[in-house]
Amino acid sequence: EAGVVQSPRYKIIEKKQPVAFWCNPISGHNTLYWYRQNLGQGPELLIRYENEEAVDDSQLPKDRFSAERLKGVDSTLKIQPAELGDSAVYLCASSLAQGGSTGELFFGEGSRLTVL
């Protein structure tokens, strides 16, 4: 079975340019997460989806970041315009929530963004 797939793996852009990241979760996983990980730090939650509904986007900088999960499967995270401080690894994860609590998260390999 395929794991969580993310693309692109690497992206280099100039500041003020837009960028988008794509995630395909594990089939059947109803919960999808986007995390941002800065160098030497742990992942920080940006947004969590339950099916197609964003149930926690409190940490998403809404002035420049947007996300969608159409049909409750694939998801896209967009940054427009990008700033130097957005350089980080963007991780997508999925899980199958059971009994109202979160089980094991399955992560993709991440998309490394460098903003010049």
Place this chain on the structure above:
Amino acid sequence: SQQGEEDPQALSIQEGENATMNCSYKTSINNLQWYRQNSGRGLVHLILIRSNEREKHSGRLRVTLDTSKKSSSLLITASRAADTASYFCATGIHDMRFGAGTRLTVKP
């Protein structure tokens, strides 16, 4: 938000030695999870311990949980160079939030 905090930040040991990492958290949990991240890769789930469990084993891994102290520990026995990675604990009920991690280096 709930977030685990790992201690120490970095740990360097010789191959064959045991490595112990600790995690503290602030609020009630349903479960606590440990993950490993090799350099440049995504996180990989290692073990999940439920709030009503005190100890759990998986191969060379041993995890303990003390809900009265809001803390957990991860023990890796007989470490190998391949165990070199960052280790994170994660807590949450409906989502999982991570600490800054422990960077483990195992020297051959």
